[in-house]
Amino acid sequence: MTFPSSLHALPPTVGLIGFGAFGRLIARYLQPHAPLLAFDPLLPQAGERDGVRLATLAGAAACPVVILAMPVERLREVLESIRPHLRPGSLVVDVGSVKQRPAALLRELLPLGVEAVGTHPLFGPQSAAGGIRGLSVAVCPVRGTRPARRLAALLRSRLGLRPFLSTPEAHDREAAVVQGLTHLIAKVLVRMEPFPTRLSTRSFELMMQAVEMVRHDAQEVFLAIERDNPHAREVRNRFLDLVAALGRELDNHAEPARRVTLPQSA
């Protein structure tokens, strides 16, 4: 069974459900390529914000392409709300930091005939401050691989992103390591502040630049990465065990016996 794809006739209107920090970032880069309609429960349902037309939930959901840009924990609720308004042949894309559970929800709740692709743009407002060209985005097929491949091609050709295809599970396993460790370490380092200012090293400065890049992320982003990723706890526990083990090694590492290998001179 095939349906006419919304991506065949460009530019389709894009409905943006969620107009928070990440929704606005998406809007900034999509605006030159497609008309946008944004819905956010905290904003009016008409008028304009940041140059983007505001709409009702029904209006945004009836677009040929619908992007879901809200916290993962609200996804079920939102899918149930937009379900009656989605049109056959439309494409629904989520942009959350985890992919397994959202993919399952999309499969469960989207009407038959609606295409679905899970994406994870691997950047945020901080890391995209200098533009998004060359930045990575994971693209996970949810219903068939064709919509995912088409979307990946568009993200590459129109936005200059570096898309890569993955499965929701492979994505979550890798994100649990890459983002799980980064955000865990960053959160702990922030809790250890203030740090010395005069004494510093290049490597410490790099680590603090990494911290700077994620410290202002919304708490929902942190929770999606650390709590909603089904593999994050295992990675966290491994990190904790290795820190503890290294501490024990160092505590037990007696100073080596004094060697007398210095040759006598003169």
Place this chain on the structure above:
Amino acid sequence: MTFPSSLHALPPTVGLIGFGAFGRLIARYLQPHAPLLAFDPLLPQAGERDGVRLATLAGAAACPVVILAMPVERLREVLESIRPHLRPGSLVVDVGSVKQRPAALLRELLPLGVEAVGTHPLFGPQSAAGGIRGLSVAVCPVRGTRPARRLAALLRSRLGLRPFLSTPEAHDREAAVVQGLTHLIAKVLVRMEPFPTRLSTRSFELMMQAVEMVRHDAQEVFLAIERDNPHAREVRNRFLDLVAALGRELDNHAEPARRVTLPQSA
């Protein structure tokens, strides 16, 4: 009691005790400014290496300026060996990653009339790959502040470094945080490799650049930072406790009750 300072008449010959990775780095930058004599127990005691004249321990120790560039754990042994060869009015400088214990050893073992300054260049072969101008160096008075101030002025004017005066204890407290955390995190991350390659973020890449900068450091450097710094264990334990606490918070962080705040539309 004052002695004629070796730094009044430039350029004094510099005796370099220890010609490993860091000794060679020092030599590269001092060569344009002063004659060098290097001694290393693993090298011949005459001839030349990397453009630097090799010498006996006695020869290097008899120079007006003596730089000790060997692992901190060998400092007592080396000080006892060079003691008979040091000249009154000479200046002894160490370059180790910790300063409290070396300062105590210098005070205890150097003959009266020999000046001493503890330094910690906050860079290594990796971070100095692009040159040392603008890089930091801690300078700690060991016997009086005047030699330390004179040395700091020279490091600034001749080598373009950014010296800052500190006490051995303040230095070690700050280094326990800055270097202690960096090297601890780096060592643990290296043990968690290999990491995903396609899925990556700017912040993870910055963290891995920090790792790259210290992963090839000699084990002696790691042990000086993590074991020989008297404050490192406390910092390590605090980091471990915070990682464990954050893990518990996340494990207990039930998903928030489903809120029904989405306004009805249409």
